Amino acid sequence: MWEYSEKVQEHFFSPRNAGAVDEANAVGDVGSLACGDALRLSLQVDPETEVILDAGFQTFGCGSAIASSSALTEIIKGKTLDEALKVTNQDIADYLDGLPPEKMHCSVMGREALQAAVANYRGEEWKDDHEEGALICKCFAIDSVLIEETIRNNKLTTVEDVVNFTKAGGGCSACHEGVEEILTRVMAESGQTFQPSAPAPVAVAIPTPTAKMTSVQRIRKIEAALDAIRPNLQRDHGDVELIDVDGKNIYVKMTGACAGCQMAAVTLEGIQECIINELGEFVRVMPAELMPRAERAHG
Amino acid sequence: MTTDTGIQGIYFDNNATTMVAPEVVEAMLPYFTEQFGNPSSMHLFGNKVGLAIKKARQQVQTLLGAEHDSEIVFTSCGTESDSTAILSALKAQPDRKEIITTVVEHPAVLALCEHLEKEGYKVHYLKVDGKGRLDLEAYGKLLSDQVAIVSVMWANNESGTLFPVLEMAEMAKAAGVLFHTDAVQAVGKLPIDLKNSAIDMLSLSGHKLHAPKGVGVLYLRRNTRFRPLLRGGHQERGRRAGTENTAAIIALGKACEMAMEHMEHEQTVVRAMRDRLEQAIIEAVPYSFVTGDPSNRLPNTANIAFEYIEGEAILLLLNKLGIAASSGSACTSGSLEPSHVMRAMGIPYTAAHGTTRFSLSRYNTMEEVERVIAAVPPIVAQLRKLSPYWAENGPVEEPEKAFAPAYA
Structure with missing residues (x-):
């Protein structure tokens, strides 16, 4: 059984705006082959103000497809067409307090129906440019098409590359077999052979340090490296804090959205690389939880 | 079971899994408590358990109409039985690189076959018509000395359609090819008489016939060439190593006895x-x-x-x-x-x-x-x-x- 939020269930059992709008002057029909869902959105638009006066949906689809359609009509009623076009599939999912990763495409279908209806109203032709593949990474809802394209465009050759570029496989790692299969297939297109055991050496060129730094200098450099990374983390509503430096071991604390994030390990690797570059020596960056117990007790 | 709103539930999903029969629960409970012994042990704690497993094996034998009780190998589930059967046929006959199955098999067989294709095996998938029926003529033409095993389900889990496995097994036997059937949906719902059939291997699953989850059987006709999936112990005569899931095996025996009665x-x-x-x-x-x-x-x-x-x-x-x-x-x-x-x-x-x-x-x-x-x-x-x-x-x-x- 899917884990549907209360809101999804409520919109499925009591859908709003079901059925066609009688005086519709904009209609959008879309479907998703991935799941056989199809949706017709009909709108009554005020020709003067372009405000959506009424919206109705007809959906052939599962519980979340019906709930997403219902949510979409509620969100866009009263908006102008231009305002409505700013509604993203994430807005639809958020309105429903989230959707299971496998079901995010239902919200995508809602956004596409809206685009199709607006195009219909304006006498334009709407083309679906969104291709959907089999869901590979369930932690981050990444499908095969996105992974394939990213591998092709960036000439990726390892699972680690795919994790770094797409996030796919960066969580529970259960999909790594699937990712390896895609790598094998895409690399074969350009005559390459995927090497699963390829020793992917962390290609970090270690500059020779000019002179031995004092502890204070080292810590300042480490702080500088962290400051450089910080804006990237804050963009994802997270942050990092330096806890201790013990020889080659640097302990940091991930905070905000970074705390408990499934990508934390990948992020730590990135931080480590930056600090190594800054210091010109090899160090190991670890979460503060891994600090030896006695030190934590005293610290 | 009652729903959140207090309505008495109606369970019409018995091809997915079944309720464990109360008599079956009763039969298995002592094997969690006073009868906890390891059936392999010499002492009296183990001995009684060994005897109970022997009885369960005979109960399964009776339901399947098998000639010998030693043809019953207890496993952990239907999927394990399917994998064991197909992989054994490939290991035991390394020169044969082909498999025949159908497009409507359970994923337990289909996903394994798709994986074997990547390893270089040739898999023939028999098609079905609009009513889900197979074309036996097309099947006959595929049988050859290159085929290691035929694996065809007895009854389809979704439509319930029955396949002519008895006839297909005879055809395989005539061509010198091993025949396996995934019978998890059929066992307990249809009379089965394996001793008078040409079926070499058959899979069943406990939880489809009112026994608990986590126990299955591979029927292995005497003299069928076999290579175990799990090695590491003498259990099941060395054909499936690993300490027996005694309570579940005894439950399955009881469930088979009840299926026979019903x-x-x-x-x-x-x-x-x-x-x-x-x-x-x-x-x-x-x-x-x-x-x-x-x-x-x-x-x-x-x-x-x-x-x-x-x-x-x-x-x-x-x-x-x-x-x-x-x-x-x-x-x-x-x-x-x-x-x-x-x-x-x-x-x-x-x-x-x-x-x-x-x-x-x-x-x-x-x-x-x-x-x-x-x-x-x-x-x-x-x-x-x-x-x-x-x-x-x-x-x-x-x-x-x-x-x-x-x-x-």
């Missing part, structure tokens, strides 16, 4: 309930039809396609009324793939997505059947009101043309 009931009373359910629903709901081969199928299974609506939505509304069923719809599969069985039978997607399977057991009653008959038509009508393929009282004219959305 075989007649399954064929008459359960069949009558299924027929009543199916006929009444088809009559009450326009644009609905039975999938599979109605004249040749399991007595407990009704798979009905409701056109122009989607299965998950049907299940959610049934569930609200405390009724449990399942669907071939893409959205209920977890993989978002529409049922490979319905696609193989060529059912159009506007119907395939609305297929709903009701699978009964001896624990269901005619009263429950009547409640489901009353519940289904309004649910279908409610969902069709939302469907772009549906007008006031029937499908829109030329539905495929009237609603032809842009597909990704």
Whole structure:
């Protein structure tokens, strides 16, 4: 059984705006082959103000497809067409307090129906440019098409590359077999052979340090490296804090959205690389939880 | 079981799993407590358990009509039995690189075969017609000394359609090819007499016949060349190493004994309930039809396609009324793939997505059947009101043309 939020269930059992709008002057029909869902959105638009006066949906689809359609009509009623076009599939999912990763495409279908209806109203032709593949990474809802394209465009050759570029496989790692299969297939297109055991050496060129730094200098450099990374983390509503430096071991604390994030390990690797570059020596960056117990007790 | 709102639940999803029979629970409980011994041990703690397993093995033997009780190998589930059978045939006959199976097998066989293809094996997938039937002539032509094993299910889990495995096994035997059948849906619902068949291997699963989950059987005809999947101990005569799941094995024995006692009931009373359910629903709901081969199928299974609506939505509304069923719809599969069985039978997607399977057991009653008959038509009508393929009282004219959305 899917884990549907209360809101999804409520919109499925009591859908709003079901059925066609009688005086519709904009209609959008879309479907998703991935799941056989199809949706017709009909709108009554005020020709003067372009405000959506009424919206109705007809959906052939599962519980979340019906709930997403219902949510979409509620969100866009009263908006102008231009305002409505700013509604993203994430807005639809958020309105429903989230959707299971496998079901995010239902919200995508809602956004596409809206685009199709607006195009219909304006006498334009709407083309679906969104291709959907089999869901590979369930932690981050990444499908095969996105992974394939990213591998092709960036000439990726390892699972680690795919994790770094797409996030796919960066969580529970259960999909790594699937990712390896895609790598094998895409690399074969350009005559390459995927090497699963390829020793992917962390290609970090270690500059020779000019002179031995004092502890204070080292810590300042480490702080500088962290400051450089910080804006990237804050963009994802997270942050990092330096806890201790013990020889080659640097302990940091991930905070905000970074705390408990499934990508934390990948992020730590990135931080480590930056600090190594800054210091010109090899160090190991670890979460503060891994600090030896006695030190934590005293610290 | 009762729902959150206090409605007494109706369980019509017995092809997915079954309730453990109360007598079976009673039979297994002592093997968690005072009879905890290891059947391999010399002392009296183990000895009694060993005897109980022997009895369970004979109970399974009787239900399957096997010639020897040593042909029964206990495993952890149907999937393990399937994997063991197919991989054993390949290991024991390294020169044979082909497998014959069908497009409508359970993933336990299909996913393994797809994986073996990547390792270089050639897999022949037998197709089915609109009623889910195989073409035996096409099958006969594929049998050769290159084929390591044929694996064909006895009964399909979705449509209930029965395959002519007895005949197919004879054909395989004549060609010198091993024959395996995944019979997890058939065992306990149909009389089986393996000693008078040409079947070399058969898989069954405990939880499909009122035993608990986590126990299965591989039937292995005496003198069949065999290579174990798990090595590491003498259990099951070295054919499946690992300490026996004693409580579950004893439960399975009891469940087999009870299935034997209820075989007649399954064929008459359960069949009558299924027929009543199916006929009444088809009559009450326009644009609905039975999938599979109605004249040749399991007595407990009704798979009905409701056109122009989607299965998950049907299940959610049934569930609200405390009724449990399942669907071939893409959205209920977890993989978002529409049922490979319905696609193989060529059912159009506007119907395939609305297929709903009701699978009964001896624990269901005619009263429950009547409640489901009353519940289904309004649910279908409610969902069709939302469907772009549906007008006031029937499908829109030329539905495929009237609603032809842009597909990704």
